[in-house]
Amino acid sequence: MMEAGVVRVSSNEIGAQMGLTASQIRQDFNCFGGFGQQGYGYNVPKLRDQLAEILGMHQTNTAVIVGAGHFAHALLHNFKFGNCGVQLLAAFDILPTVVGTSIAGVPIRHIDTLEDYIQKHEVDIVILTLPSNKAEEMAKRAANAGVRGIWNLTNEALPPMPNGVLTESMHLSDSLLTLNYYLSDASESENTEEN
């Protein structure tokens, strides 16, 4: 909305765009203290600023990718890390054919240098885009080397990490199973029961 020059927006309008009710929008915002004014709605630049503050987007966390395969390529070419408050410093892999090259300007380094790099550059986040069977081992190596957070893009569930390191996992299969559920007979028969 800011890019479109919108200055003022109501909870009705936000709700319509997000497929939620105005009441849900107001309730959610109220969890953080509420930003609107009765009868006026929300000032768009101010709202954006407050949401960015809540989401920690004003601070920049540094990150490295582990596993420079196809998924990493997709991220490096298309994903706007800066918009999420993240600065991507490097990627790591084991393949001699990719180590020493760079993808979209990001250097690919050998996995053996991961711990040294994390310590030297005080890396905040490690992003896992490697084969699932290596996910836990690499997550632990990164956690022990000093990262504060792990963004797990493999389909492997991770156990609790040492040093209180946080894990955020994004499982593609959860998302596809959700769609499958809504397309299934099970969902249909449940809807029928409800109606």
Next chain:
Amino acid sequence: MMEAGVVRVSSNEIGAQMGLTASQIRQDFNCFGGFGQQGYGYNVPKLRDQLAEILGMHQTNTAVIVGAGHFAHALLHNFKFGNCGVQLLAAFDILPTVVGTSIAGVPIRHIDTLEDYIQKHEVDIVILTLPSNKAEEMAKRAANAGVRGIWNLTNEALPPMPNGVLTESMHLSDSLLTLNYYLSDASESENTEEN
């Protein structure tokens, strides 16, 4: 657990593995009628079967990918569509260098043939892994051609689709922002207030 030969499990054990309380596990299962037996716990093969039934995994939906770039490569090489009850038939792209080839055994066809293919093969799901600025256009084309669901892996939000076609979007940025939030001062100061 089935692969490990576990036959019987308690809500305590499931909760511990998922970072939830036993009570949450029981409450969630109760939403679907409850599968356990007081004092015994859950029979693992039976529980798995019931969950699969709820998730619609026993039915197979056919799917095609639109956009055969890096993300599609990653999916085609590593993602187990079959485990999600999905059979992947083909991928579509516009680049002459990829059209006519195949990736991990899946043929890449020209995007101009998308509608014909969807109709002829009664494709259930279209998977969007193309640049964000083309997402809405291609989603509508697929919806009008007869798919029942759209799995949106671009970072573009989609408007409601024609013909009641369902959309499930997976936004990588939501997941990374969540991690950023928990790593941020905002999260820390909130925790401090609560304690």
